[in-house]
Amino acid sequence: MEVGRSIVRVDAFDKVTGRAKYTGDLIDRPVLEAAILHSTIANGWVKAMDISAAQALPGVVRVLTCFDAPDIQYPTPGHPWSVEKAHQDVADRKLLNRRVRIYGDDIAAVVARDALTAKKALALIRVEYETCPVVLEPREAMATGTPPIHEEYPDNVLRHTVSEIPLPPDSGFQCAQEVLDCPGYHAFSGHYETQQVQHCHIENPVSWAYMEGGRITVVTSTQIPHIVRRVTGQALGIPWGQIRVIKPYIGGGFGNKQEVLYEPLNAWLCTQVGGRAVRLELSREETFQNTRSRHPISFDVRAAVDQDGRLMARECVLVSNQGGYASHGHAIAANAVTGFRQTYLDQIAHRSEAYTVYTNRSSPGAMRGYGIPQANFALECMMEDIALEMGLDPIAFRVKNLMPLGYVDPLNGITCHSTGAAACVEKGRQWIGWDALREKYQNQTGPLRRGVGMAVFSYKTGVHPISLETASARIVLSQDGAVQLQLGATEIGQGGDTVFSQMAAQAIGIPTEDVRIVSTQDTDTAPFDTGAYASRQTYVTGHAIKKAGTLFRRKLLDYAGELFPGAEGLDIRDRTVMDGAGNTLITLADLAMEAFYSLSHSEPVTAEATAHVKDNTFSFGCCFAEIEVDIPVGKIRVLRMVNVHDSGTLINPALAEAQVHGGMSMGLGYALSEEMKFDPKTGRLLNGNLLDYKLPTAMDHPELAALFVETCDSSGPFGNKALGEPPSIPVAAAVRNALRHATGVAVNTLPLSPQRLVEEFWKGGLL
Amino acid sequence: MIQVWNAVVNGQPVELGIDPRESLADVLRERLGLTSVKKGCEVGECGACTVLVDGTAVDSCIYLALWARGKQILTVEGLQEPDGALSPIQKAFVEEAAVQCGFCTPGIILSAVEIVGSGRTYTRDELRKLISGHLCRCTGYQNILNAVERAVHEAHKFVGGEETQE
Numbered sequence: 046m047e048v049g050r051s052i053v054r055v056d057a058f059d060k061v062t063g064r065a066k067y068t069g070d071l072i073d074r075p076v077l078e079a080a081i082l083h084s085t086i087a088n089g090w091v092k093a094m095d096i097s098a099a100q101a102l103p104g105v106v107r108v109l110t111c112f113d114a115p116d117i118q119y120p121t122p123g124h125p126w127s128v129e130k131a132h133q134d135v136a137d138r139k140l141l142n143r144r145v146r147i148y149g150d151d152i153a154a155v156v157a158r159d160a161l162t163a164k165k166a167l168a169l170i171r172v173e174y175e176t177c178p179v180v181l182e183p184r185e186a187m188a189t190g191t192p193p194i195h196e197e198y199p200d201n202v203l204r205h206t207v208s209e210i211p212l213p214p215d216s217g218f219q220c221a222q223e224v225l226d227c228p229g230y231h232a233f234s235g236h237y238e239t240q241q242v243q244h245c246h247i248e249n250p251v252s253w254a255y256m257e258g259g260r261i262t263v264v265t266s267t268q269i270p271h272i273v274r275r276v277t278g279q280a281l282g283i284p285w286g287q288i289r290v291i292k293p294y295i296g297g298g299f300g301n302k303q304e305v306l307y308e309p310l311n312a313w314l315c316t317q318v319g320g321r322a323v324r325l326e327l328s329r330e331e332t333f334q335n336t337r338s339r340h341p342i343s344f345d346v347r348a349a350v351d352q353d354g355r356l357m358a359r360e361c362v363l364v365s366n367q368g369g370y371a372s373h374g375h376a377i378a379a380n381a382v383t384g385f386r387q388t389y390l391d392q393i394a395h396r397s398e399a400y401t402v403y404t405n406r407s408s409p410g411a412m413r414g415y416g417i418p419q420a421n422f423a424l425e426c427m428m429e430d431i432a433l434e435m436g437l438d439p440i441a442f443r444v445k446n447l448m449p450l451g452y453v454d455p456l457n458g459i460t461c462h463s464t465g466a467a468a469c470v471e472k473g474r475q476w477i478g479w480d481a482l483r484e485k486y487q488n489q490t491g492p493l494r495r496g497v498g499m500a501v502f503s504y505k506t507g508v509h510p511i512s513l514e515t516a517s518a519r520i521v522l523s524q525d526g527a528v529q530l531q532l533g534a535t536e537i538g539q540g541g542d543t544v545f546s547q548m549a550a551q552a553i554g555i556p557t558e559d560v561r562i563v564s565t566q567d568t569d570t571a572p573f574d575t576g577a578y579a580s581r582q583t584y585v586t587g588h589a590i591k592k593a594g595t596l597f598r599r600k601l602l603d604y605a606g607e608l609f610p611g612a613e614g615l616d617i618r619d620r621t622v623m624d625g626a627g628n629t630l631i632t633l634a635d636l637a638m639e640a641f642y643s644l645s646h647s648e649p650v651t652a653e654a655t656a657h658v659k660d661n662t663f664s665f666g667c668c669f670a671e672i673e674v675d676i677p678v679g680k681i682r683v684l685r686m687v688n689v690h691d692s693g694t695l696i697n698p699a700l701a702e703a704q705v706h707g708g709m710s711m712g713l714g715y716a717l718s719e720e721m722k723f724d725p726k727t728g729r730l731l732n733g734n735l736l737d738y739k740l741p742t743a744m745d746h747p748e749l750a751a752l753f754v755e756t757c758d759s760s761g762p763f764g765n766k767a768l769g770e771p772p773s774i775p776v777a778a779a780v781r782n783a784l785r786h787a788t789g790v791a792v793n794t795l796p797l798s799p800q801r802l803v804e805e806f807w808k809g810g811l812l
Numbered sequence: 813m814i815q816v817w818n819a820v821v822n823g824q825p826v827e828l829g830i831d832p833r834e835s836l837a838d839v840l841r842e843r844l845g846l847t848s849v850k851k852g853c854e855v856g857e858c859g860a861c862t863v864l865v866d867g868t869a870v871d872s873c874i875y876l877a878l879w880a881r882g883k884q885i886l887t888v889e890g891l892q893e894p895d896g897a898l899s900p901i902q903k904a905f906v907e908e909a910a911v912q913c914g915f916c917t918p919g920i921i922l923s924a925v926e927i928v929g930s931g932r933t934y935t936r937d938e939l940r941k942l943i944s945g946h947l948c949r950c951t952g953y954q955n956i957l958n959a960v961e962r963a964v965h966e967a968h969k970f971v972g973g974e975e976t977q978e
Contacts, residue, residue: 053906060914061902061921063848063888070847245949247852247860247915296850296915297949329853538913538950703909703955710952735857735947742944743953748936 051699080163087148087728104162135371146369183402204375221396224358248296256320269576280309300411333733337410368408381416425500425778465691465754466665496787500778507581517572526633533574552594554617580767587762588656597652679802694764705751708772822890859946862919912950
């Protein structure tokens, strides 16, 4: 079995020897450097620009401004393109913008012989602005009389949706509101808020572009090379086939590189200097200010619970701060309310309402979990708070209401094909010693107190039926009997290349060591796949690999059948073709030589397949955390923490565990320390660097434990389902619930930073 | 105003003309093609550009190349044995699944070389502190610590020094 082996990553050797090449390492020709002029206002217009001094600086090749850029609005998110106009992404972005919508908006660019000259030239550009008041919060943006940030959206609401699941016909209620107001049920309401945080991949966005044969090649650090091709074509208004995108190894993405942010500008600048190579590399500060982040969302939730502790109805009303540009549009807020609904079952009703609102903040977009870490914080705070209000055991209350096997979402049809949710909870409970600790940490006094908390999550796998799910795989025989695997799916650090290789090996019947994956995607040759996001690749691309592998195996065996007429029951084992009786007929290496060079029938075997996946399934899991809080200084120390996941069958348990560690770490930063802070007067990001933005270091972590409950999902290609994003989801709520256990104080806003905790402890009478 | 610069890089004497304003990271990356030296912030916050100068880990992005003149510089390109075998630290990173996107990996490996080279052992918490100048977003540092700890223990076992302190 190749699936299930904890083999070493296929790229580990190259990465520890410094041989793995990333975008910035590959420049093989003289290259000009581009630098971007960012606005020093957050809201308004560029009225005029004087570039004469910049243009005159020796070494400057060209200065291009928002008055020169094509007047084309294009969409940036890394969604599969929709052929239905109503489902197409919001096109609210230009290469360079006269209408300034965030502090640091891109308004001009310099191309120069070197980076220093380019930066000096930026300082020589004079800009005249007309300014509007800065609006950083949705409430202000939605208030009557606030000028629109985008004229197409006069009230600054990008989208507002309301949804309600159909009520059972015999419920006796007409709508969710009636259930929530029903005096026979325990009524709960709560307000929870999450903050804006960033991905903080260690490699900043970088690309370089050149023209060859009349076409533009863009080498870029992206999760989605085929989508970069499409969006670049759209932004420049040229046929998509005129663009070639190359994606080498990337230094992390986490969703930030699931958006096409600077490749179009890079490609356009290249065309403006006669096709000479131009590099566009963002600084860390630009990455913070000008790329994406996680949406700050505020939640107002209600629930009606019966005396047995069953959820009768819930309501989730959320407002998502979209910043200056639509990015992924309403999709993330919509996903958040959907995720809020799905983990638990409502007996009667569920109502959701979601607002996505433009403001002048740096624009949030896709980030690991796509709205669900926010929704999970609200949901799992709520579940804890209900349990405590009603005197229920928080775990029993959750388990009683969990999504059951066979659940079909009433609005999008996503089905629960497998669930290990309750088993995950039980495993986590045992690991942390829940019952003893809940008992032990009751009635504490003094400044140092301990607590234990937990949170549960569910997460879908891929984007069906909201968007298209398609992936292609190509398998090519080598003369030595090994194979080459070509995919449009991308390795972004998660270990994709390794598990794809294992899947191909499993499908063909050869060892993983005989699968050589082509890690780099070149859109001229890589099969079509929309890329790394939505924890989709092992599921969707996995189906394509399985299909191509099965086809390849059949072709190999058919060819062997020609060589050995009359042989029956052919099978591939131990790198040989055997017959049904177990006799070795031919080694794969000899078979391959024959297939390549036979004078009677030459057929170097290849197989290619596309999987258009029209199914989806849920992953589950939970986090348990034991913490100690120093009340006077408001500092939480996480003592022990475990995530338990049901991601179906694990393709590579060691890599799965490593993936969970990373997600837990991201969740920990979300819980305790990370927050992008903006100056309310100017809209400028105040802590856009890795010193002032508090990314957790090794010293800020406890030991991380990752456990699994393996199920076999009938819809997954190898029984597998989502794993990439889920580990980051439940951590913040688990830590918050542990804090509530330790202190009795419910802190409903993230992060649980010292300043906030001390304020809350004051209010709660602990200080 | 190009100046002559020389150093011993990965065991080989090197002589180059450089601009005195150049960082060591730029000289190693752009002039010598040692692209394992990664840049994640260029202000000494992330540790990705760490190299060893005379055995000491430095952020090469904020270290002028001139300061390293005449010194021994080590990058991960110089870590493999002459026969191609991985160094024990590299091997530990591979086998402990301590590598994900790989961007912070060369820098942390070099800090680990410095740690292991000290000839003593460390508690887990001491190791956390010693690698805290390196930011990693993929691993939660868990397997990185496992790899560094393993390399420290193996080196210590090999040297046959004092008992490990736990």
